[in-house]
Amino acid sequence: MIFNSLDFAIFLPIVFAIYWFFLKGKTKSQNILLLFASYIFYGWWDYRFLTLIVFSTLVDYTIGISLSKTSVQSKRKVLLWISILVNLGFLGFFKYYNFFLENFVDAFTFLGYPINSNSLNIILPVGISFYTFQTLSYTIDVYKNRLAPCKRFIEFAAFVSFFPQLVAGPIERATNLLPQFYKKRVFNSLAAREGLRQILWGLFKKVVIADNCAEYANIIFNNSAEYSGVTLFVGALMFTFQIYCDFSGYSDIAIGTSKLFGFKLMRNFAYPYFSRDIAEFWRRWHISLSTWFRDYLYIPLGGSRGGIWIKIRNTFIIFIVSGFWHGANWTFIVWGALNAIYFLPLLLTNNNRKNLDSIAQGKILPSLNEFTSILITFGFTVLAWVFFRAKDMSSAISYLTNMFTGDFSNVTIDIPIQLTLFILFLFFIEWINRERNFGISKLEKIIPFTSGRWVLYTFLVLSILFFAGEEQEFIYFQF
Incomplete structure (x- = not known):
């Protein structure tokens, strides 16, 4: 279902009316309605991929609970990596499998060792890059003790699949959106x-x-x-x-x-x-993604701390990964690298926050x-x-x-x-x-x-x- 469609024009008032007129003050019931409505919204495109978002929800919900039950660091790391591998594994398969296969074959053909292979006819699930990063932020924040794990499955599932931002963001942090599902909501005209x-x-x-x-x-x-x-x-x-x-x-x-x-x-x-300047542009463009990469990739890599080569490395990593996030095509990678080149002079002259x-x-x-x-x-x-x-x-x-x-x-x-x-x-x-x-x-x-x-x-x-x-x-x- 898309926002600029007749379907959504009918869907939204119905959900709004039930939410405020029939379930007013019933937070749990409102959350159930939002979850149900979100699955209808997403399934309208292709109901088969609902199983994917439900599975991702179950995995991260379970891992969050498991993280709260152990303080052993080695076990916590294993749980975190399970979440990362499952989520990025799904994303990698659906979004990048054919890209890597084709480039692998091209590389060996270039070296004189042609390989016969068949690509798969894979349908990319709408919004997978968005809700994958959203659930990953939850697991990472729970692992780092920035957020208490959610013990209410309905609320967590509604957070993952919240229909207004499910398929194209903003990529919400669990620290911001998830607590809003716990609170009683009062209509504000x-x-x-x-x-x-x-x-x-x-x-x-x-x-x-x-x-x-x-x-x-x-x-x-x-x-x-x-x-x-x-x-x-x-x-x-x-x-x-x-x-x-x-x-x-x-x-x-x-x-x-x-x-x-x-x-x-x-x-x-x-x-x-x-x-x-380009630094300001990236503080203003797709803010939810750029800040996600800043907090969960750039800063853990060392950010702008360290020597000049560390700064250059981290800048190119963050922009190239951001480009690759957009799609399995060299054009996106070059687009990311080009923005890194734009950004680098500002960083090296300490004018990136001017x-x-x-x-x-x-x-x-x-x-x-x-x-x-x-x-x-x-x-x-x-x-x-x-x-x-x-x-x-x-x-x-x-x-x-x-x-x-x-x-x-x-x-x-x-x-x-x-x-x-x-x-x-x-x-x-x-x-x-x-x-x-x-x-x-x-x-x-x-x-x-x-x-x-x-x-x-x-x-x-x-x-x-x-x-x-x-x-x-x-x-x-x-x-």
């Missing part, structure tokens, strides 16, 4: 209204901007040899806007939906295209220096996205080569003026709200008149109804 606003903004970004940009990004990337250099640059821009509005739109809908049920999820995007505040605080416009920094960072990001979008390495290299050597005299594809205006509108709204959680958060401070706010809401709804692009699956469903 202010939080619910804020949630509806965030859902509306997320839908606008997804169906009006991302889905329309996807049409032109797909045409240009799939036929790149036929287009001029400047048109290829336009295609890269279209994908740059598409992936941001697609993924941040999903996150907005997920976070807004959670608010309707009394839950608070972590923020996943913080206006990344306003970043002044821009921690919001840009142009207390000002209407950025300074010339800030604006230049944004443009440079944005430009490097656009180039990296070409690798992310391309189907393979040869396509990515060909695309970039033609983009810089092709004809720059004219754009050979027409981008509708309304799409351009919608993109400009998006960045205008997000700029004036850049110090708030999402584009139309707390509008009372920007538009003090109720009628003015309703004009904006009406505009967004009408835009969704009349200017939605052809329905596209959320990009991050494939990860």
Whole structure:
């Protein structure tokens, strides 16, 4: 089931009504409903993979209980490694089996020892990368005594499968989300209204901007040899806007939906295209994943402590692993390595934490220096996205080569003026709200008149109804 579908438009109000009107104040019953609804939500795609998420839930629930029953460090390590191997084993099989097999065969063929092998027709379960990392964070935190193990199976299962963020995040930490299932939840009309606003903004970004940009990004990337250099640059821009509005739109809908049920999820995007350097970009883009790798991989490896070579090693590890997390393709690995190259000068000159505040605080416009920094960072990001979008390495290299050597005299594809205006509108709204959680958060401070706010809401709804692009699956469903 996807957020921008009629199925979800029917599903959500039904669950909401039962949750608040029939089960109000009954925390246990509400948790059972959320678990049941989450399994329906996930099983709508392919019910067979419910067994996978249930098995993963059982494994980590049991290991968490077992960790609480022993203080022997060797036994605790064994339990931790069982969880890591089971979870990453499933992820590795479904997501990376054919990739490793094909590269193994290619390597031996290159050395003159051809091997005959058959790849498997493996269907990648939606959301496996997300809920795998979510359950792993639970086991690791219990092992490190950061979190008491959950002894209530319903609550733990609901935490793992919580439908708003199940298939594309945010990747929640057990320390944040799990305790919320224990507490009695009281309906908060202010939080619910804020949630509806965030859902509306997320839908606008997804169906009006991302889905329309996807049409032109797909045409240009799939036929790149036929287009001029400047048109290829336009295609890269279209994908740059598409992936941001697609993924941040999903996150907005997920976070807004959670608010309707009394839950608070972590923020996943913080206006990344306003970043002044790549380090700031990665503090603002897919925050739940970047902080997961920071806390569970980068810091255990030593982080930025130690000598220069340790810093370089850890930087490349974290970015390459992050790239590989996105998919079994060398393009993702190169995308990660390229971002490591972008990031490294900042780290080695101790400027990686230079821009921690919001840009142009207390000002209407950025300074010339800030604006230049944004443009440079944005430009490097656009180039990296070409690798992310391309189907393979040869396509990515060909695309970039033609983009810089092709004809720059004219754009050979027409981008509708309304799409351009919608993109400009998006960045205008997000700029004036850049110090708030999402584009139309707390509008009372920007538009003090109720009628003015309703004009904006009406505009967004009408835009969704009349200017939605052809329905596209959320990009991050494939990860």
